Amino acid sequence: xxxxxxxxxxxxxxxxxxxxxxxxxxxxxxxxxxxxxxxxxxxxxxxxxxxxxxxxxxxxxxxxxxxxxxxxxxxxxxxxxxxxxxxxxxxxxxxxxxxxxxxxxxxxxxxxxxxxxxxxxxxxxxxxxxxxxxxxxxxxxxxxxxxxxxxxxxxxxxxxxxxxxxxxxxxxxxxxxxxxxxxxxxxxxxxxxxxxxxxxxxxxxxxxxxxxxxxxxxxxxxxxxxxxxxxxxxxxxxxxxxxxxxxxxxxxxxxxxxxxxxxxxxxxxxxxxxxxxxxxxxxxxxxxxxxxxxxxxxxxxxxxxxxxxxxxxxxxxxxxxxxxxxxxxxxxxxxxxxx
Numbered sequence: 001x002x003x004x005x006x007x008x009x010x011x012x013x014x015x016x017x018x019x020x021x022x023x024x025x026x027x028x029x030x031x032x033x034x035x036x037x038x039x040x041x042x043x044x045x046x047x048x049x050x051x052x053x054x055x056x057x058x059x060x061x062x063x064x065x066x067x068x069x070x071x072x073x074x075x076x077x078x079x080x081x082x083x084x085x086x087x088x089x090x091x092x093x094x095x096x097x098x099x100x101x102x103x104x105x106x107x108x109x110x111x112x113x114x115x116x117x118x119x120x121x122x123x124x125x126x127x128x129x130x131x132x133x134x135x136x137x138x139x140x141x142x143x144x145x146x147x148x149x150x151x152x153x154x155x156x157x158x159x160x161x162x163x164x165x166x167x168x169x170x171x172x173x174x175x176x177x178x179x180x181x182x183x184x185x186x187x188x189x190x191x192x193x194x195x196x197x198x199x200x201x202x203x204x205x206x207x208x209x210x211x212x213x214x215x216x217x218x219x220x221x222x223x224x225x226x227x228x229x230x231x232x233x234x235x236x237x238x239x240x241x242x243x244x245x246x247x248x249x250x251x252x253x254x255x256x257x258x259x260x261x262x263x264x265x266x267x268x269x270x271x272x273x274x275x276x277x278x279x280x281x282x283x284x285x286x287x288x289x290x291x292x293x294x295x296x297x298x299x300x301x302x303x304x305x306x307x308x309x310x311x312x313x314x315x316x317x318x319x320x321x322x323x324x325x326x327x328x329x330x331x332x333x334x335x336x337x338x339x
Contacts, residue, residue, distance in 0.1 A: 017207065042074040061177065117139050124323050130215055133202065135200075204278060205277035231247070233276045237272045265301065294313035306336060
């Protein structure tokens with residue numbers, strides 16, 4: 001049963017559950033959830049970027065670019081974040097999500113986060129496969145940075161955010177350099193005050209048909225840096241098949257977002273991914289989204305361009321409109337030059 005801290009999924013989505021149970025598409029939903037093969041993502045040791053030997057440094061950069069082309073996902077170790085920070089993060093996340101549901105939704109400034117930071121389920125869902133069995137705090141980094149550590153959660157997130165902000169800049173610069181562009185674009189346009197953090201919790205889901213923890217999607221940013229616990233559930237598409245990512249306690253997961261695919265003219269891949277539900281265990285993760293300002297114009301760094309120029313504001317608005325009208329995001333195909 002849902003506790004007082006859990007969102008009221010059963011109540012809110014009862015009609016969808018009943019429709020699926022009584023409909024003919026039950027088998028289709030089971031098929032959607034077919035067990036995916038588990039695999040290890042490419043693992044890149046970032047300490048090699050500090051080596052005095054240029055050959056070692058360049059090989060590390062090439063690995064980053066290769067994984068971004070072939071997988072759109074990779075893991076990094078020796079990333080500079082201590083196990084103590086990770087332990088604190090898990091502890092603080094548990095505390096904040098265990099607050100009563102009413103408190104999380106009703107307070108305008110819960111923990112000094114911007115109004116509307118707390119989200120759960122999928123308000124636009126019209127069928128089970130569009131429903132995400134999860135809750136999250138989607139927080140602009142400006143809510144955290146310089147908050148003078150007003151509480152232990154803010155202080156812990158700030159420690160995490162400061163390190164991953166620097167890591168995101170480093171990775172973006174390497175990926176630009178490997179495209180032949182020693183660019184200041186990311187330093188000028190992707191500043192801490194334009195980036196976001198998302199604290200995720202996936203409650204246990206007792207319903208055994210076709211419900212995702214997070215429905216299949218691509219990320220609408222340049223890069224996402226993810227810290228996940230050891231429960232597992234993250235899956236991504238590789239060679240037209242769903243692949244389950246084996247959790248690695250020492251690693252951060254990096255994935256390419258839509259903006260980098262557009263900027264690189266399709267060289268780096270923004271790959272569809274999802275989170276599966278677990279019937280017994282809850283799962284926690286924290287994602288950092290490396291975003292530009294809304295006015296930043298995204299254009300491909302190679303000609304002929306597959307994508308027309310667009311601002312980040314225009315992209316986000318199109319995504320919002322599609323989710324509202326269709327229940328899911330279309331994304332980059334909306335911006336192809338020859339659609």
